[in-house]
Amino acid sequence: MNVDKSFLKLAAQSLAESIDQRSMVHLARELIPEFNLAEKVSMPGSLDVPRFVIAKQIIDDMQEYNLLIPFLNIFFSIHYKGYKGRRYKISRFRELIVALYDMGFSLDSQTGKLYEDPQFRISRNWGVLREGIDYTFTFLWTDVMDSTGLVKNNSKSSTKKFYESYHSIVRKTVESRNGRIWLVEGDGILSAFHFGDHTEKALYSGISILNKIHDYNRFENVLSDAVGLRLVVNSGSCTYFEHNSAIKETDAVKKTIQYEKATLPGTITVDSLIAGTIGGVLEQVLHPVKTDNALDYSSYAFSWDK
Amino acid sequence: MTIYLFTNSKTLLHKFELFSESSGWVIEVKSPKEFFDTFTKIPGCSFIYLDIQSLSEDEIESMIHHMIGHSNYWYGIIDPKNEYQNIASLFHRGISDYISKKELTSPLDPQRVETIRTWKQCFEGDGEESADGVQPLNIIKSKKGWDTIEKGKEYSFVKVFIAVEELLEMKNSYGYKYTNSLVSHFHDYVSLIMQQQNGRLMLKDTNKSLFLFPYADDNSKVITTAYLLMLNRVLISGEVLRSPNLLKYTVIIHLGNTPYLTQDEAGLAVSDSLNFIFHVANTIPELGQLYVTDTLFSDIPKEIEDLFIKAPQYEGHAMKRLMKMNF
Numbered sequence: 001m002n003v004d005k006s007f008l009k010l011a012a013q014s015l016a017e018s019i020d021q022r023s024m025v026h027l028a029r030e031l032i033p034e035f036n037l038a039e040k041v042s043m044p045g046s047l048d049v050p051r052f053v054i055a056k057q058i059i060d061d062m063q064e065y066n067l068l069i070p071f072l073n074i075f076f077s078i079h080y081k082g083y084k085g086r087r088y089k090i091s092r093f094r095e096l097i098v099a100l101y102d103m104g105f106s107l108d109s110q111t112g113k114l115y116e117d118p119q120f121r122i123s124r125n126w127g128v129l130r131e132g133i134d135y136t137f138t139f140l141w142t143d144v145m146d147s148t149g150l151v152k153n154n155s156k157s158s159t160k161k162f163y164e165s166y167h168s169i170v171r172k173t174v175e176s177r178n179g180r181i182w183l184v185e186g187d188g189i190l191s192a193f194h195f196g197d198h199t200e201k202a203l204y205s206g207i208s209i210l211n212k213i214h215d216y217n218r219f220e221n222v223l224s225d226a227v228g229l230r231l232v233v234n235s236g237s238c239t240y241f242e243h244n245s246a247i248k249e250t251d252a253v254k255k256t257i258q259y260e261k262a263t264l265p266g267t268i269t270v271d272s273l274i275a276g277t278i279g280g281v282l283e284q285v286l287h288p289v290k291t292d293n294a295l296d297y298s299s300y301a302f303s304w305d306k
Numbered sequence: 307m308t309i310y311l312f313t314n315s316k317t318l319l320h321k322f323e324l325f326s327e328s329s330g331w332v333i334e335v336k337s338p339k340e341f342f343d344t345f346t347k348i349p350g351c352s353f354i355y356l357d358i359q360s361l362s363e364d365e366i367e368s369m370i371h372h373m374i375g376h377s378n379y380w381y382g383i384i385d386p387k388n389e390y391q392n393i394a395s396l397f398h399r400g401i402s403d404y405i406s407k408k409e410l411t412s413p414l415d416p417q418r419v420e421t422i423r424t425w426k427q428c429f430e431g432d433g434e435e436s437a438d439g440v441q442p443l444n445i446i447k448s449k450k451g452w453d454t455i456e457k458g459k460e461y462s463f464v465k466v467f468i469a470v471e472e473l474l475e476m477k478n479s480y481g482y483k484y485t486n487s488l489v490s491h492f493h494d495y496v497s498l499i500m501q502q503q504n505g506r507l508m509l510k511d512t513n514k515s516l517f518l519f520p521y522a523d524d525n526s527k528v529i530t531t532a533y534l535l536m537l538n539r540v541l542i543s544g545e546v547l548r549s550p551n552l553l554k555y556t557v558i559i560h561l562g563n564t565p566y567l568t569q570d571e572a573g574l575a576v577s578d579s580l581n582f583i584f585h586v587a588n589t590i591p592e593l594g595q596l597y598v599t600d601t602l603f604s605d606i607p608k609e610i611e612d613l614f615i616k617a618p619q620y621e622g623h624a625m626k627r628l629m630k631m632n633f
Contacts, residue, residue, distance in 0.1 A: 075558040132380045211537050220611040281544030281552050304629040306615055 003068060008059050009098050010092060011068075016055035016178055017091035020224045024085065025073050026052075027059045031067050031247065053099070069105065069128045072096075073113050080112030108195040112223050115195050124180055126194065129240045136193045138235040138274070139256040140200040142170050142209060144187035145265045147230035158222045165220065177201040183244050183253075188260075190253065199274050201213045203282055206268040207300065226263035235274050256291070259297065262289075268300040300304060309419070310348055312341050313357035316572055324413045331416060341369050342389040353419060355403070366390070367521075368445035371561075373497040373557055374399045375606035378555065380422055395523040400604060434446045443601060446563055450519045451504065458503040462521035463600065464528050466505065467583045468496055468535075469514040471593045472553040480550065490512050491547050492555070496535070503531050507571045511571040516572075516583070519559065529598060532557045534597050536628055554576045558586055560623075561601035562603035586620050596628035 002119040011164065015024060028035045040057045041049050078088040088103040090096075104120030108112070116127030129135060144150065144166065167189070171181055174191040179201060183190035193202045203222055204280055210229060236252030245252055255271075261267040270278075275286050277300035284300040311322065314337055325331035336344050336556055339362055348354065353371065358366050373381045382403030383396055390396070393404055402422045405414070445462045448455045451513020453459055470492055476485040493515055497507055505528070507518040519528050535542065537555060543553040590597065598606060598614065600623050606614055617627040 128433070200545070204541060207540055208538075211541070214537070215534075219607075228376055280548075280550050284552050285540055287633075303632045304613055305632045306629055 001068065002065065003063055003103070007103070009056075010095060010099060011072065012052060012056040012059045014090060014096055015059065015091040016051040018075075018088055019078065021054050023078075024054055027083075028061070028071070030074050031071055032061065032065065033062070035104075059089075067130075069114055070130055072100075073128060076107075076112050076114070086187065091111060091150070110196050110229070113195065118175055122175055122180070122183065124242070125240065126178075126180065130192070131242055133239060134237050134239050135194060136235070136237050137194050137252065138233060139232075139253060140174065140191040140202045140206055141208075141232040141256045141260060142189045142191070143230045143260055145230060146189040150223060151226075153225070153229055154223050155192065161222050162227065165216060166213075169216065170209055173205050173208045173212065177205050179205060179258060182247055184220055188257070188258070190247075198287070199233075199278065200282065202233045202235075203268070203270065203274075203278070203300075206233055207255040207285075209302075210268065210302070212265060230263040230265060231268040232258055232259040232263060232270075233268060233274060234259060234271040259295070262291070262297065264299075264301070266301055270298045270300065272296045272298060274298075307353065307423075308334055308349075309353040309355060309421075310334045310344070311355045311357070312336050312344075313355075314338065314340045315358055316355060318386065318410070319359055320415050321410055325416050327418075330418065332436075338365070338369070342372065345372065345376075345442070345541060347380070348425050348529070351380075353380045353382065354383040355384055357386065358390060358393075359384075359386045364402070364444075364446055367447050367523075368443065369399070370396070370399070371445050371604075372442045373401065375600060380419075383420075383546075384410075391607065392523055397409055398628060399523070422517070431564070440562075443561065443563065444520060448520045451522075452506070455520060455566050457478070457567065458565055460563050462561060462563050463566075463578065464516045464519040464521060465508075465558075465560050465564070466500065466528060467514065467556075467560075468476055468517070468533060469556045469586055469587055471511050471513075471556055476551070479560040486512075488547060488549055488553075489504060492542075492553065495542065495546055499535070500532060503527055507569055510569065514587070516580075518564070518566070522562060525561070525564040525602060526607045529559060529602065529606055530610070532596055533613075536631065538632070539631065546597075556590070556593050558583055558590075558599075559597070559602055560599040561584075582623070590620070591618075595630065598628075599624050600624040600626075 015234065017198055025035065025037055030190065037049070037054060037057070040061070041053060059068070062068045067264045076090065077095070079090045101117070102113060104117050105114045106117045108115055115125060119129065150162070167184070170189050170191070174181060177193070178195055179191045180194040181189060182192050191205065209231065212292070213227060213229050234252065234256040237253070238252040240245050240249045259271070270286055272288070276287065286300055288296070289296045290296055309322070309325065309331065311333055312320070313319065313335065315530055319335060319337055321332050325333055326348070338356065341356070373379070381401045383390065383401055384404060384405045388407045396404055403418070443462065446460055448461050470489050473485065473489070476488070489512065493510065496515060500507070500517040503519070505519045507515060508518045510515040519525070539552060543615070545550040547553070560579060560583050562577065562582065564577040564580055586597070597617060603626060613627060613629050614626040617625040619625060
């Protein structure tokens with residue numbers, strides 16, 4: 001990521017004015033464990049290294065290793081979550097946020113984390129997640145019912161047209177709620193949500209997709225029959241990987257896809273742990289389903305009734 | 307088979323000379339001026355042809371609108387001067403035949419009418435859609451939508467009434483301040499959607515709003531918008547408005563004539579159709595549903611027509627209600 005020098009200077013000033021030398025180095029070691037200040041800064045041992053020099057060195061290194069945004073997230077966390085039992089006020093915070101906004105990053109008000117603004121760019125890791133690190137996600141799995149029959153009973157062009165519409169509906173719905181499409185396997189689409197109230201965002205995405213497919217069936221459907229979808233919403237801690245093959249092997253994703261078997265057409269299956277934490281309108285429209293095995297869940301569906 | 311031909315032109319009458327009585331055809335000729343009076347007496351499953359050459363644009367629209375509100379006939383438009391612009395819309399709205407200058411160069415072939423009869427079914431006595439004792443609406447169309455609508459003058463408007471229900475229960479549960487703020491947000495959200503569809507706010511009360519849409523050849527967009535408000539109730543309540551409960555709102559859509567007044571002066575508007583919509587809103591038994599009056603049955607999009615079911619008549623107007631959504 002190319003960053004303007006004036007921004008690097010601003011970030012270094014903010015860091016230097018907000019915390020002491022030792023804490024700065026500790027923060028840097030969260031991302032670069034081998035970070036060694038003495039090697040980096042050539043100052044006689046008898047003299048204290050000025051705070052700004054250390055801060056500038058850290059910021060420059062983070063930029064060099066492409067870790068600037070993750071480092072700023074750690075830096076901002078001392079304001080939102082605190083550091084070693086103390087909350088810090090971040091100097092020049094407003095200036096930083098404005099400059100970051102111009103660079104295409106927004107601050108998530110709930111988590112205090114930076115993420116790339118979808119208006120500027122949409123990347124798989126929101127521009128900030130790092131490979132091999134555990135994060136909490138909510139996953140939305142979307143799958144088309146009886147896709148074999150769909151392909152068999154319709155012309156190639158109709159099938160292609162449907163899949164274009166289906167993928168577009170899911171992508172627009174998910175990305176408008178700051179979710180990301182991680183995996184597309186034929187009919188199955190795995191979306192991930194991480195920022196903000198990601199559970200709600202995933203659930204509302206699912207409901208919106210069902211409504212849009214309902215309208216698609218009525219207004220646009222080019223196929224011989226109505227299309228049915230099965231959706232699953234599940235949440236959990238998961239290691240972030242850039243590659244789909246590794247993502248598919250994580251427990252949280254496996255469990256999400258496993259729920260599909262229990263899901264009826266036109267229904268969203270919601271993991272019981274999520275359902276237990278949801279309130280308000282969503283709680284009113286989710287209904288618990290008891291099963292013989294340990295896989296209890298809740299479900300959402302709608303029907304028209306006289 | 308009887309054809310009711312509304313025309314003042316003797317020349318046109320000659321074009322029907324091949325429809326002989328011996329072949330079972332009867333041609334009843336009436337002046338277009340007698341259209342509304344005669345219409346109520348015409349038996350179901352008759353052919354009605356309207357010659358539009360001597361009629362104004364507003365008169366044509368009124369008559370066509372009346373026709374499409376009564377689906378138990380076959381209709382044809384005769385346009386000897388090729389003046390009608392949007393011919394496709396006639397067929398979209400359920401008119402079965404359009405006869406232009408070209409077709410009138412020779413006598414009309416009875417086979418043409420026979421073909422329509424076999425192509426399009428007619429159900430005699432389709433009383434469900436006919437208004438009972440309500441005067442036919444004289445459509446007053448603005449030439450260019452809002453651009454040519456003048457304050458104080460009467461026009462035909464599609465009116466969309468929206469009210470948030472169970473206000474008292476909400477106030478008891480969440481307090482006055484929160485409820486008022488929630489209802490106000492709902493109103494702002496709905497206003498934005500209505501504006502995007504070319505609607506304008508005419509009246510606003512605590513929990514009620516009334517939007518106007520200039521009458522168009524096809525008013526189905528307004529009905530689709532209202533249908534989407536109902537379909538997306540969970541998203542609107544929970545995600546958009548952050549309401550703690552699923553909001554319940556009633557929507558009534560009705561076509562009628564009203565003088566156009568801005569929101570500030572709207573309280574002074576005297577209009578039967580405005581009174582009607584408020585009467586319905588105050589007394590309708592099932593709140594929180596979407597209703598369409600018979601004035602707009604023909605504008606319910608075909609794709610969602612099956613979701614609308616018969617509702618009790620109101621002040622002589624047949625009504626349809628969108629089915630309820632169960633979660």
